[in-house]
Amino acid sequence: MSALSRNCIAFQTIFTKEVLRFMRIWVQTVVPPGITTALYFIIFGNLIGERIGEMEGYSYIEFIVPGLILMSVITSSYSNVVSSFYFSKFGHHIEELLVSPVPNWIILAGYICGGVARGVVVGIVVTLVSLMFADVSIHSYLLTLAVFVLTSILFALAGFINAVYANSFDDISIVPTFVLTPLTYLGGIFYSIRMLPEFWQTLSLANPVLYMINAFRYGILGVSDINLGVAFAIILLFIVVLALFSLSLLRRGVGIKS
Amino acid sequence: MSVAAYQMTALSIRNLQKTYASGVVALKGIDLDVEQGDFFALLGPNGAGKSTAIGIICSLVNKSSGTVQVFGHDLDSNPGAVKQCIGLVPQEFNFNQFEPLEEIVANQAGYYGVERKEAFRRAEVCLRQLDLWGKHREIARSLSGGMKRRLMIARALVHQPKLLILDEPTAGVDIEIRHAMWDLLREINRQGTTIILTTHYLEEAERMCRHIGIINQGEIIERTSLSQFLNKLSSESFELNLRKGLADFPDQSMGGFALHRLDDHTLEVEVAKGQSINSLFTLLSERDIEVVGMRSAQNRLEQLFMDIVTSSREASVK
Numbered sequence: 001m002s003a004l005s006r007n008c009i010a011f012q013t014i015f016t017k018e019v020l021r022f023m024r025i026w027v028q029t030v031v032p033p034g035i036t037t038a039l040y041f042i043i044f045g046n047l048i049g050e051r052i053g054e055m056e057g058y059s060y061i062e063f064i065v066p067g068l069i070l071m072s073v074i075t076s077s078y079s080n081v082v083s084s085f086y087f088s089k090f091g092h093h094i095e096e097l098l099v100s101p102v103p104n105w106i107i108l109a110g111y112i113c114g115g116v117a118r119g120v121v122v123g124i125v126v127t128l129v130s131l132m133f134a135d136v137s138i139h140s141y142l143l144t145l146a147v148f149v150l151t152s153i154l155f156a157l158a159g160f161i162n163a164v165y166a167n168s169f170d171d172i173s174i175v176p177t178f179v180l181t182p183l184t185y186l187g188g189i190f191y192s193i194r195m196l197p198e199f200w201q202t203l204s205l206a207n208p209v210l211y212m213i214n215a216f217r218y219g220i221l222g223v224s225d226i227n228l229g230v231a232f233a234i235i236l237l238f239i240v241v242l243a244l245f246s247l248s249l250l251r252r253g254v255g256i257k258s
Numbered sequence: 259m260s261v262a263a264y265q266m267t268a269l270s271i272r273n274l275q276k277t278y279a280s281g282v283v284a285l286k287g288i289d290l291d292v293e294q295g296d297f298f299a300l301l302g303p304n305g306a307g308k309s310t311a312i313g314i315i316c317s318l319v320n321k322s323s324g325t326v327q328v329f330g331h332d333l334d335s336n337p338g339a340v341k342q343c344i345g346l347v348p349q350e351f352n353f354n355q356f357e358p359l360e361e362i363v364a365n366q367a368g369y370y371g372v373e374r375k376e377a378f379r380r381a382e383v384c385l386r387q388l389d390l391w392g393k394h395r396e397i398a399r400s401l402s403g404g405m406k407r408r409l410m411i412a413r414a415l416v417h418q419p420k421l422l423i424l425d426e427p428t429a430g431v432d433i434e435i436r437h438a439m440w441d442l443l444r445e446i447n448r449q450g451t452t453i454i455l456t457t458h459y460l461e462e463a464e465r466m467c468r469h470i471g472i473i474n475q476g477e478i479i480e481r482t483s484l485s486q487f488l489n490k491l492s493s494e495s496f497e498l499n500l501r502k503g504l505a506d507f508p509d510q511s512m513g514g515f516a517l518h519r520l521d522d523h524t525l526e527v528e529v530a531k532g533q534s535i536n537s538l539f540t541l542l543s544e545r546d547i548e549v550v551g552m553r554s555a556q557n558r559l560e561q562l563f564m565d566i567v568t569s570s571r572e573a574s575v576k
Binding site: 012092093099100101103 | 317319337339341348355366368370374417
Protein backbone atom coordinates (compact mmCIF):
# COMPACT_ATOMS: atom_id res chain seq x y z
CA MET A 1 0.00 0.00 0.00
CA SER A 2 1.38 3.41 -0.96
CA ALA A 3 1.94 6.11 1.63
CA LEU A 4 -0.68 8.23 -0.14
CA SER A 5 -3.44 5.61 0.20
CA ARG A 6 -2.44 4.95 3.82
CA ASN A 7 -2.64 8.68 4.57
CA CYS A 8 -5.99 8.97 2.78
CA ILE A 9 -7.43 6.18 4.95
CA ALA A 10 -5.99 7.74 8.10
CA PHE A 11 -7.49 11.12 7.15
CA GLN A 12 -10.85 9.53 6.42
CA THR A 13 -10.73 7.77 9.82
CA ILE A 14 -10.00 10.96 11.77
CA PHE A 15 -12.57 12.95 9.79
CA THR A 16 -15.30 10.31 10.21
CA LYS A 17 -14.53 10.07 13.93
CA GLU A 18 -14.81 13.85 14.30
CA VAL A 19 -18.10 14.06 12.38
CA LEU A 20 -19.59 11.16 14.37
CA ARG A 21 -18.48 12.87 17.57
CA PHE A 22 -20.41 16.10 17.00
CA MET A 23 -23.36 14.36 15.35
CA ARG A 24 -23.73 12.03 18.36
CA ILE A 25 -24.32 15.11 20.52
CA TRP A 26 -26.25 17.13 17.92
CA VAL A 27 -28.53 18.60 20.59
CA GLN A 28 -25.50 20.33 22.09
CA THR A 29 -23.63 21.09 18.87
CA VAL A 30 -26.15 21.81 16.09
CA VAL A 31 -29.40 22.95 17.69
CA PRO A 32 -28.20 25.84 19.97
CA PRO A 33 -26.85 28.05 17.12
CA GLY A 34 -30.21 27.73 15.36
CA ILE A 35 -32.08 28.85 18.50
CA THR A 36 -29.63 31.69 19.21
CA THR A 37 -29.95 32.95 15.62
CA ALA A 38 -33.74 32.82 15.79
CA LEU A 39 -33.60 34.97 18.96
CA TYR A 40 -31.29 37.47 17.24
CA PHE A 41 -33.74 37.76 14.36
CA ILE A 42 -36.73 38.19 16.66
CA ILE A 43 -35.08 40.82 18.87
CA PHE A 44 -32.63 42.67 16.61
CA GLY A 45 -34.32 41.97 13.31
CA ASN A 46 -38.03 42.28 13.98
CA LEU A 47 -38.46 44.26 17.21
CA ILE A 48 -35.53 46.71 17.04
CA GLY A 49 -34.64 46.41 13.37
CA GLU A 50 -37.94 47.85 12.11
CA ARG A 51 -37.14 51.13 13.91
CA ILE A 52 -33.61 51.30 12.42
CA GLY A 53 -34.76 51.28 8.81
CA GLU A 54 -32.54 50.52 5.82
CA MET A 55 -28.78 49.89 5.89
CA GLU A 56 -26.67 49.93 2.69
CA GLY A 57 -29.92 49.68 0.72
CA TYR A 58 -31.25 46.62 2.58
CA SER A 59 -33.72 46.24 5.44
CA TYR A 60 -31.88 45.81 8.75
CA ILE A 61 -32.97 42.18 9.12
CA GLU A 62 -31.52 41.38 5.65
CA PHE A 63 -28.34 43.28 6.47
CA ILE A 64 -27.56 41.20 9.56
CA VAL A 65 -28.23 37.79 7.93
CA PRO A 66 -24.66 37.22 6.56
CA GLY A 67 -23.05 38.30 9.84
CA LEU A 68 -25.22 36.03 11.94
CA ILE A 69 -24.58 33.02 9.69
CA LEU A 70 -20.83 33.62 9.70
CA MET A 71 -20.78 34.20 13.46
CA SER A 72 -22.33 30.75 13.98
CA VAL A 73 -19.84 29.20 11.57
CA ILE A 74 -16.90 30.87 13.33
CA THR A 75 -18.04 29.77 16.78
CA SER A 76 -18.89 26.22 15.71
CA SER A 77 -15.65 25.57 13.81
CA TYR A 78 -13.58 26.97 16.64
CA SER A 79 -15.37 25.20 19.46
CA ASN A 80 -15.47 21.86 17.63
CA VAL A 81 -11.71 21.66 17.26
CA VAL A 82 -10.80 23.21 20.59
CA SER A 83 -13.10 20.90 22.56
CA SER A 84 -12.35 17.74 20.58
CA PHE A 85 -8.58 18.13 20.58
CA TYR A 86 -8.41 19.27 24.20
CA PHE A 87 -10.65 16.38 25.27
CA SER A 88 -8.36 13.95 23.43
CA LYS A 89 -5.40 15.44 25.34
CA PHE A 90 -7.28 15.33 28.62
CA GLY A 91 -8.35 11.69 28.12
CA HIS A 92 -4.93 10.79 26.66
CA HIS A 93 -6.52 9.27 23.55
CA ILE A 94 -4.46 11.65 21.42
CA GLU A 95 -1.83 8.96 22.11
CA GLU A 96 -3.73 6.67 19.72
CA LEU A 97 -2.67 9.02 16.94
CA LEU A 98 0.81 9.80 18.27
CA VAL A 99 1.86 6.14 18.35
CA SER A 100 0.50 5.50 14.85
CA PRO A 101 2.29 6.40 11.61
CA VAL A 102 -0.13 9.21 10.76
CA PRO A 103 1.85 12.29 9.63
CA ASN A 104 1.25 15.51 11.55
CA TRP A 105 -0.33 17.26 8.57
CA ILE A 106 -2.93 14.49 8.29
CA ILE A 107 -3.75 14.80 12.00
CA LEU A 108 -4.16 18.55 11.54
CA ALA A 109 -6.18 18.17 8.33
CA GLY A 110 -8.48 15.61 9.98
CA TYR A 111 -9.28 17.83 12.95
CA ILE A 112 -9.64 20.98 10.81
CA CYS A 113 -11.98 19.29 8.32
CA GLY A 114 -14.01 17.98 11.28
CA GLY A 115 -14.35 21.60 12.44
CA VAL A 116 -15.28 22.74 8.93
CA ALA A 117 -17.88 19.94 8.72
CA ARG A 118 -19.54 21.20 11.90
CA GLY A 119 -19.35 24.75 10.53
CA VAL A 120 -21.11 23.59 7.34
CA VAL A 121 -23.86 21.72 9.22
CA VAL A 122 -24.45 24.64 11.60
CA GLY A 123 -24.25 27.10 8.68
CA ILE A 124 -27.01 25.21 6.85
CA VAL A 125 -29.20 25.13 9.98
CA VAL A 126 -28.70 28.86 10.63
CA THR A 127 -29.34 29.70 6.96
CA LEU A 128 -32.62 27.77 7.09
CA VAL A 129 -33.59 29.67 10.25
CA SER A 130 -32.64 32.97 8.53
CA LEU A 131 -34.91 32.19 5.60
CA MET A 132 -37.83 32.02 8.04
CA PHE A 133 -37.25 35.67 8.93
CA ALA A 134 -35.70 37.31 5.87
CA ASP A 135 -36.06 36.94 2.13
CA VAL A 136 -32.45 36.80 1.00
CA SER A 137 -31.14 35.90 -2.46
CA ILE A 138 -27.44 35.13 -2.88
CA HIS A 139 -25.38 37.57 -4.95
CA SER A 140 -22.48 35.16 -5.68
CA TYR A 141 -22.63 31.48 -4.69
CA LEU A 142 -18.93 30.91 -5.41
CA LEU A 143 -17.79 33.86 -3.34
CA THR A 144 -20.15 33.01 -0.49
CA LEU A 145 -18.97 29.41 -0.40
CA ALA A 146 -15.30 30.41 -0.61
CA VAL A 147 -15.53 32.85 2.31
CA PHE A 148 -17.64 30.38 4.28
CA VAL A 149 -15.10 27.54 3.94
CA LEU A 150 -11.97 29.68 4.33
CA THR A 151 -13.32 31.39 7.47
CA SER A 152 -14.25 28.02 8.89
CA ILE A 153 -10.74 26.68 8.22
CA LEU A 154 -9.16 29.76 9.80
CA PHE A 155 -11.12 29.48 13.04
CA ALA A 156 -10.75 25.72 13.20
CA LEU A 157 -6.97 26.32 13.09
CA ALA A 158 -7.26 28.94 15.83
CA GLY A 159 -9.26 26.45 17.92
CA PHE A 160 -6.56 23.83 17.38
CA ILE A 161 -3.83 26.16 18.66
CA ASN A 162 -5.97 27.07 21.68
CA ALA A 163 -6.42 23.35 22.45
CA VAL A 164 -2.69 22.63 22.16
CA TYR A 165 -1.88 25.28 24.77
CA ALA A 166 -4.88 24.59 27.02
CA ASN A 167 -4.09 22.96 30.34
CA SER A 168 -7.62 23.00 31.78
CA PHE A 169 -11.22 23.27 30.65
CA ASP A 170 -11.11 26.96 31.69
CA ASP A 171 -8.39 27.55 29.10
CA ILE A 172 -10.64 26.46 26.26
CA SER A 173 -13.34 28.96 27.17
CA ILE A 174 -11.13 31.99 27.91
CA VAL A 175 -10.22 32.76 24.29
CA PRO A 176 -13.78 32.40 22.93
CA THR A 177 -15.18 34.57 25.74
CA PHE A 178 -12.58 37.31 25.91
CA VAL A 179 -11.21 37.41 22.36
CA LEU A 180 -13.43 35.70 19.83
CA THR A 181 -16.82 37.04 20.93
CA PRO A 182 -15.73 40.73 21.18
CA LEU A 183 -13.95 40.55 17.81
CA THR A 184 -17.00 38.96 16.21
CA TYR A 185 -19.50 41.43 17.68
CA LEU A 186 -17.25 44.35 16.76
CA GLY A 187 -16.64 42.90 13.29
CA GLY A 188 -19.65 44.56 11.72
CA ILE A 189 -22.33 41.92 12.15
CA PHE A 190 -24.94 44.41 13.27
CA TYR A 191 -23.68 47.61 11.62
CA SER A 192 -21.71 49.07 8.76
CA ILE A 193 -18.42 50.62 9.88
CA ARG A 194 -19.31 53.65 7.72
CA MET A 195 -21.68 54.58 10.56
CA LEU A 196 -18.73 54.94 12.96
CA PRO A 197 -16.61 58.08 13.58
CA GLU A 198 -13.37 58.09 11.60
CA PHE A 199 -11.17 57.00 14.53
CA TRP A 200 -13.31 53.93 15.24
CA GLN A 201 -13.52 53.14 11.54
CA THR A 202 -9.73 53.05 11.35
CA LEU A 203 -9.50 51.00 14.54
CA SER A 204 -12.07 48.53 13.21
CA LEU A 205 -9.78 47.79 10.27
CA ALA A 206 -7.41 46.07 12.71
CA ASN A 207 -10.09 43.48 13.44
CA PRO A 208 -9.60 40.47 11.09
CA VAL A 209 -13.19 39.30 11.58
CA LEU A 210 -14.39 42.51 9.90
CA TYR A 211 -12.84 41.36 6.60
CA MET A 212 -14.50 37.96 6.75
CA ILE A 213 -17.95 39.27 7.60
CA ASN A 214 -17.79 41.92 4.90
CA ALA A 215 -16.54 39.49 2.27
CA PHE A 216 -19.34 37.11 3.22
CA ARG A 217 -21.86 39.95 3.16
CA TYR A 218 -20.66 40.84 -0.33
CA GLY A 219 -21.17 37.23 -1.42
CA ILE A 220 -24.78 37.27 -0.19
CA LEU A 221 -25.95 40.87 -0.56
CA GLY A 222 -23.37 42.38 -2.92
CA VAL A 223 -22.40 45.16 -0.48
CA SER A 224 -19.21 45.51 1.58
CA ASP A 225 -17.29 48.11 3.57
CA ILE A 226 -14.00 46.42 2.62
CA ASN A 227 -12.10 45.74 -0.60
CA LEU A 228 -12.62 42.05 -1.48
CA GLY A 229 -9.05 41.49 -2.60
CA VAL A 230 -7.74 42.76 0.72
CA ALA A 231 -10.26 40.61 2.59
CA PHE A 232 -9.18 37.41 0.76
CA ALA A 233 -5.49 38.25 1.16
CA ILE A 234 -5.93 38.68 4.91
CA ILE A 235 -7.96 35.46 5.31
CA LEU A 236 -5.43 33.43 3.30
CA LEU A 237 -2.48 34.97 5.11
CA PHE A 238 -3.98 34.04 8.48
CA ILE A 239 -4.70 30.50 7.30
CA VAL A 240 -1.13 29.97 6.09
CA VAL A 241 0.43 31.42 9.25
CA LEU A 242 -1.85 29.49 11.63
CA ALA A 243 -1.43 26.22 9.68
CA LEU A 244 2.38 26.49 9.71
CA PHE A 245 2.34 27.35 13.41
CA SER A 246 0.02 24.41 14.18
CA LEU A 247 2.29 22.00 12.30
CA SER A 248 5.27 23.34 14.18
CA LEU A 249 3.46 22.75 17.49
CA LEU A 250 2.66 19.18 16.48
CA ARG A 251 6.21 18.52 15.30
CA ARG A 252 7.63 19.74 18.60
CA GLY A 253 4.93 17.93 20.56
CA VAL A 254 3.96 21.08 22.46
CA GLY A 255 1.26 20.26 25.00
CA ILE A 256 1.08 16.62 23.95
CA LYS A 257 4.53 15.14 24.57
CA SER A 258 6.87 15.38 27.55
CA MET B 259 11.37 -20.22 20.24
CA SER B 260 15.01 -21.29 20.11
CA VAL B 261 17.90 -18.85 19.99
CA ALA B 262 18.67 -20.05 16.47
CA ALA B 263 15.28 -18.79 15.32
CA TYR B 264 16.20 -15.19 16.13
CA GLN B 265 16.89 -13.38 12.89
CA MET B 266 17.49 -9.75 13.67
CA THR B 267 17.28 -7.14 16.40
CA ALA B 268 13.71 -6.04 17.02
CA LEU B 269 14.76 -3.13 19.18
CA SER B 270 18.11 -1.45 19.46
CA ILE B 271 18.66 1.48 21.79
CA ARG B 272 21.95 3.35 22.06
CA ASN B 273 22.93 5.97 24.62
CA LEU B 274 19.31 6.98 25.15
CA GLN B 275 19.03 9.97 27.46
CA LYS B 276 16.06 11.88 28.72
CA THR B 277 16.01 14.94 30.93
CA TYR B 278 12.57 16.41 31.55
CA ALA B 279 11.93 20.16 31.53
CA SER B 280 11.71 19.99 35.33
CA GLY B 281 15.35 18.90 35.39
CA VAL B 282 14.60 15.30 36.34
CA VAL B 283 17.02 12.94 34.61
CA ALA B 284 14.92 9.90 33.74
CA LEU B 285 17.38 8.07 31.48
CA LYS B 286 21.16 8.36 31.75
CA GLY B 287 22.25 6.94 28.41
CA ILE B 288 20.88 3.41 28.25
CA ASP B 289 21.85 0.74 25.70
CA LEU B 290 19.45 -2.12 25.10
CA ASP B 291 18.92 -4.79 22.44
CA VAL B 292 15.90 -7.04 22.14
CA GLU B 293 16.07 -9.85 19.61
CA GLN B 294 13.29 -10.64 17.17
CA GLY B 295 10.86 -13.20 18.57
CA ASP B 296 11.97 -12.65 22.16
CA PHE B 297 9.68 -12.27 25.14
CA PHE B 298 11.55 -9.62 27.09
CA ALA B 299 10.81 -8.22 30.54
CA LEU B 300 11.90 -4.69 31.35
CA LEU B 301 11.88 -4.53 35.12
CA GLY B 302 12.59 -1.82 37.62
CA PRO B 303 11.20 -0.07 40.67
CA ASN B 304 8.77 2.85 40.38
CA GLY B 305 10.39 5.89 38.78
CA ALA B 306 13.29 3.85 37.38
CA GLY B 307 12.71 5.06 33.80
CA LYS B 308 10.77 2.14 32.28
CA SER B 309 7.77 4.16 31.13
CA THR B 310 10.00 6.96 29.85
CA ALA B 311 11.97 4.47 27.74
CA ILE B 312 8.75 2.98 26.38
CA GLY B 313 7.33 6.47 25.79
CA ILE B 314 10.36 7.38 23.69
CA ILE B 315 10.24 4.14 21.67
CA CYS B 316 6.54 4.76 20.96
CA SER B 317 6.96 8.48 20.14
CA LEU B 318 5.00 9.68 23.16
CA VAL B 319 8.03 11.27 24.82
CA ASN B 320 10.73 13.36 23.11
CA LYS B 321 14.21 12.00 23.79
CA SER B 322 17.06 14.29 24.80
CA SER B 323 19.66 12.29 22.86
CA GLY B 324 20.55 8.83 21.65
CA THR B 325 19.16 6.55 18.96
CA VAL B 326 16.28 4.09 18.75
CA GLN B 327 15.98 1.52 15.98
CA VAL B 328 13.05 -0.86 15.53
CA PHE B 329 13.56 -3.71 13.06
CA GLY B 330 16.36 -1.66 11.49
CA HIS B 331 14.25 1.51 11.07
CA ASP B 332 15.61 4.61 12.76
CA LEU B 333 13.14 6.60 14.85
CA ASP B 334 14.63 9.95 13.79
CA SER B 335 14.90 9.37 10.06
CA ASN B 336 11.93 7.01 9.51
CA PRO B 337 9.42 7.41 12.35
CA GLY B 338 6.54 6.14 10.21
CA ALA B 339 8.20 2.78 9.60
CA VAL B 340 9.08 2.46 13.30
CA LYS B 341 5.49 3.20 14.36
CA GLN B 342 4.11 0.74 11.81
CA CYS B 343 6.04 -2.05 13.58
CA ILE B 344 4.89 -1.26 17.12
CA GLY B 345 1.71 -1.99 19.07
CA LEU B 346 1.48 -0.37 22.50
CA VAL B 347 -0.58 -1.33 25.52
CA PRO B 348 0.01 1.59 27.88
CA GLN B 349 -0.21 1.63 31.64
CA GLU B 350 -3.12 4.11 31.80
CA PHE B 351 -6.42 3.79 29.95
CA ASN B 352 -6.04 6.05 26.93
CA PHE B 353 -9.11 5.51 24.77
CA ASN B 354 -12.19 7.66 24.39
CA GLN B 355 -14.49 6.34 27.11
CA PHE B 356 -17.54 7.51 25.16
CA GLU B 357 -16.85 5.57 21.98
CA PRO B 358 -18.11 2.04 21.28
CA LEU B 359 -15.46 -0.69 21.54
CA GLU B 360 -15.75 -1.63 17.89
CA GLU B 361 -15.06 1.94 16.77
CA ILE B 362 -12.07 2.34 19.10
CA VAL B 363 -10.38 -0.73 17.65
CA ALA B 364 -11.39 -0.10 14.02
CA ASN B 365 -10.28 3.54 14.18
CA GLN B 366 -6.87 2.45 15.42
CA ALA B 367 -6.59 0.16 12.38
CA GLY B 368 -7.57 3.12 10.19
CA TYR B 369 -4.69 5.19 11.57
CA TYR B 370 -2.37 2.45 10.29
CA GLY B 371 -3.92 2.59 6.81
CA VAL B 372 -6.31 -0.36 7.10
CA GLU B 373 -9.40 0.24 4.95
CA ARG B 374 -12.67 0.81 6.83
CA LYS B 375 -14.34 -2.50 5.95
CA GLU B 376 -11.22 -4.53 6.71
CA ALA B 377 -10.66 -2.48 9.89
CA PHE B 378 -14.07 -3.52 11.24
CA ARG B 379 -13.41 -7.16 10.27
CA ARG B 380 -10.11 -7.08 12.15
CA ALA B 381 -11.75 -5.33 15.09
CA GLU B 382 -14.20 -8.21 15.33
CA VAL B 383 -11.38 -10.78 15.25
CA CYS B 384 -9.41 -8.96 17.97
CA LEU B 385 -12.42 -8.33 20.18
CA ARG B 386 -13.43 -12.01 19.91
CA GLN B 387 -9.86 -13.03 20.74
CA LEU B 388 -10.02 -10.92 23.90
CA ASP B 389 -13.54 -12.14 24.71
CA LEU B 390 -15.07 -8.68 24.28
CA TRP B 391 -17.19 -9.16 21.16
CA GLY B 392 -20.36 -9.43 23.24
CA LYS B 393 -19.91 -5.77 24.17
CA HIS B 394 -18.68 -4.41 20.83
CA ARG B 395 -21.45 -1.80 20.52
CA GLU B 396 -21.22 -0.61 24.13
CA ILE B 397 -19.25 2.48 25.07
CA ALA B 398 -15.91 1.82 26.73
CA ARG B 399 -16.91 3.58 29.93
CA SER B 400 -19.33 0.76 30.74
CA LEU B 401 -16.53 -1.84 30.89
CA SER B 402 -14.89 -3.19 34.04
CA GLY B 403 -11.19 -2.49 34.69
CA GLY B 404 -10.12 -5.90 33.41
CA MET B 405 -12.18 -5.49 30.24
CA LYS B 406 -10.64 -2.09 29.61
CA ARG B 407 -7.17 -3.65 29.83
CA ARG B 408 -8.23 -6.31 27.34
CA LEU B 409 -9.65 -3.62 25.06
CA MET B 410 -6.25 -1.93 24.98
CA ILE B 411 -4.62 -5.23 24.00
CA ALA B 412 -7.19 -5.73 21.22
CA ARG B 413 -6.49 -2.20 19.99
CA ALA B 414 -2.73 -2.76 20.04
CA LEU B 415 -3.05 -5.98 18.02
CA VAL B 416 -5.42 -4.74 15.31
CA HIS B 417 -2.68 -3.59 12.92
CA GLN B 418 -0.74 -6.82 13.46
CA PRO B 419 2.44 -5.30 14.93
CA LYS B 420 5.80 -7.07 14.85
CA LEU B 421 6.72 -5.66 18.25
CA LEU B 422 4.16 -5.56 21.04
CA ILE B 423 5.01 -3.41 24.06
CA LEU B 424 2.97 -3.90 27.21
CA ASP B 425 3.37 -1.51 30.11
CA GLU B 426 1.91 -3.16 33.23
CA PRO B 427 -0.80 -4.98 31.25
CA THR B 428 -2.17 -7.00 34.16
CA ALA B 429 -2.23 -4.30 36.83
CA GLY B 430 -5.51 -4.54 38.70
CA VAL B 431 -6.68 -7.59 36.76
CA ASP B 432 -8.12 -10.57 38.62
CA ILE B 433 -6.20 -13.85 38.64
CA GLU B 434 -8.46 -15.67 36.17
CA ILE B 435 -8.22 -12.93 33.55
CA ARG B 436 -4.50 -12.58 34.23
CA HIS B 437 -3.95 -16.25 33.42
CA ALA B 438 -6.05 -15.92 30.27
CA MET B 439 -3.98 -12.90 29.25
CA TRP B 440 -0.74 -14.81 29.86
CA ASP B 441 -1.96 -17.62 27.62
CA LEU B 442 -2.90 -15.14 24.91
CA LEU B 443 0.45 -13.33 25.10
CA ARG B 444 2.35 -16.62 24.94
CA GLU B 445 0.36 -17.57 21.85
CA ILE B 446 1.00 -14.19 20.20
CA ASN B 447 4.72 -14.59 20.94
CA ARG B 448 4.70 -18.16 19.64
CA GLN B 449 3.30 -16.84 16.35
CA GLY B 450 6.39 -14.63 15.99
CA THR B 451 5.53 -11.30 17.59
CA THR B 452 8.32 -9.89 19.73
CA ILE B 453 7.01 -8.84 23.12
CA ILE B 454 8.44 -6.37 25.63
CA LEU B 455 6.71 -6.41 28.99
CA THR B 456 7.06 -4.22 32.01
CA THR B 457 5.47 -5.50 35.17
CA HIS B 458 5.63 -5.27 38.92
CA TYR B 459 4.48 -8.88 39.19
CA LEU B 460 7.84 -10.61 39.00
CA GLU B 461 6.11 -13.98 38.98
CA GLU B 462 4.60 -12.86 35.66
CA ALA B 463 8.03 -12.03 34.24
CA GLU B 464 9.46 -15.33 35.50
CA ARG B 465 6.63 -17.34 33.92
CA MET B 466 6.57 -15.56 30.57
CA CYS B 467 9.90 -14.05 29.63
CA ARG B 468 13.12 -15.45 28.22
CA HIS B 469 15.26 -12.38 28.72
CA ILE B 470 15.17 -9.57 31.22
CA GLY B 471 16.56 -6.08 31.59
CA ILE B 472 16.59 -4.30 34.91
CA ILE B 473 16.54 -0.55 34.93
CA ASN B 474 17.20 1.49 38.03
CA GLN B 475 17.66 5.23 38.43
CA GLY B 476 17.80 5.69 34.66
CA GLU B 477 20.45 3.04 34.01
CA ILE B 478 20.32 -0.56 32.80
CA ILE B 479 21.94 -2.52 35.61
CA GLU B 480 21.27 -6.02 34.27
CA ARG B 481 20.55 -7.47 30.84
CA THR B 482 20.62 -11.23 30.56
CA SER B 483 18.59 -14.37 29.95
CA LEU B 484 16.20 -15.31 32.70
CA SER B 485 17.85 -18.69 33.27
CA GLN B 486 21.31 -17.14 33.65
CA PHE B 487 19.90 -14.55 35.97
CA LEU B 488 18.22 -17.13 38.19
CA ASN B 489 21.50 -19.06 38.32
CA LYS B 490 22.89 -16.18 40.32
CA LEU B 491 20.77 -17.20 43.28
CA SER B 492 23.15 -18.41 46.01
CA SER B 493 20.33 -19.86 48.07
CA GLU B 494 16.58 -20.29 48.00
CA SER B 495 14.08 -20.35 50.85
CA PHE B 496 11.22 -22.83 51.06
CA GLU B 497 8.28 -23.13 53.39
CA LEU B 498 7.47 -26.66 54.56
CA ASN B 499 3.93 -27.46 55.70
CA LEU B 500 3.91 -30.07 58.49
CA ARG B 501 1.24 -32.63 59.31
CA LYS B 502 1.71 -32.41 63.08
CA GLY B 503 2.24 -29.21 65.02
CA LEU B 504 5.64 -28.34 66.51
CA ALA B 505 5.08 -26.60 69.81
CA ASP B 506 8.74 -26.06 70.54
CA PHE B 507 11.31 -25.96 67.75
CA PRO B 508 14.17 -23.46 68.18
CA ASP B 509 16.02 -22.11 65.11
CA GLN B 510 18.71 -24.61 64.30
CA SER B 511 20.93 -26.07 61.60
CA MET B 512 20.09 -29.61 60.53
CA GLY B 513 22.49 -31.35 58.15
CA GLY B 514 23.70 -27.98 56.85
CA PHE B 515 20.16 -26.57 56.36
CA ALA B 516 19.16 -23.51 58.39
CA LEU B 517 15.67 -24.11 59.80
CA HIS B 518 13.36 -21.51 61.25
CA ARG B 519 9.91 -22.18 62.75
CA LEU B 520 7.28 -19.77 61.33
CA ASP B 521 4.33 -21.24 63.24
CA ASP B 522 3.21 -24.62 64.69
CA HIS B 523 2.75 -26.15 61.25
CA THR B 524 5.31 -24.27 59.13
CA LEU B 525 9.08 -24.39 58.92
CA GLU B 526 11.25 -22.21 56.70
CA VAL B 527 14.41 -23.72 55.28
CA GLU B 528 17.23 -22.10 53.35
CA VAL B 529 18.73 -24.31 50.64
CA ALA B 530 22.11 -23.27 49.27
CA LYS B 531 22.85 -23.53 45.53
CA GLY B 532 23.87 -27.13 44.74
CA GLN B 533 22.52 -28.53 47.98
CA SER B 534 20.12 -31.50 47.64
CA ILE B 535 16.94 -31.09 49.62
CA ASN B 536 16.33 -34.90 49.79
CA SER B 537 18.68 -35.28 52.71
CA LEU B 538 16.66 -32.77 54.68
CA PHE B 539 13.48 -34.82 54.23
CA THR B 540 15.35 -37.89 55.49
CA LEU B 541 16.53 -35.99 58.58
CA LEU B 542 13.05 -34.67 59.27
CA SER B 543 11.50 -38.17 58.91
CA GLU B 544 14.01 -39.52 61.43
CA ARG B 545 12.65 -36.96 63.90
CA ASP B 546 9.05 -37.90 63.08
CA ILE B 547 8.40 -34.60 61.33
CA GLU B 548 6.20 -35.27 58.32
CA VAL B 549 6.14 -32.76 55.46
CA VAL B 550 2.82 -32.60 53.60
CA GLY B 551 3.51 -29.60 51.38
CA MET B 552 6.24 -27.27 50.22
CA ARG B 553 6.46 -23.94 48.38
CA SER B 554 9.03 -21.28 47.58
CA ALA B 555 9.10 -18.75 50.42
CA GLN B 556 9.83 -15.96 47.96
CA ASN B 557 9.61 -15.71 44.19
CA ARG B 558 13.13 -16.43 42.92
CA LEU B 559 13.18 -13.51 40.53
CA GLU B 560 11.82 -11.22 43.22
CA GLN B 561 14.62 -12.25 45.56
CA LEU B 562 17.32 -11.50 42.98
CA PHE B 563 15.60 -8.34 41.83
CA MET B 564 15.56 -6.97 45.36
CA ASP B 565 19.24 -7.86 45.85
CA ILE B 566 20.39 -6.24 42.63
CA VAL B 567 18.27 -3.09 42.96
CA THR B 568 19.33 -2.59 46.58
CA SER B 569 23.02 -3.03 45.82
CA SER B 570 22.73 -0.68 42.83
CA ARG B 571 21.07 1.93 45.05
CA GLU B 572 23.74 1.54 47.73
CA ALA B 573 26.51 1.84 45.13
CA SER B 574 25.02 5.07 43.78
CA VAL B 575 24.75 6.54 47.32
CA LYS B 576 28.43 5.75 47.95
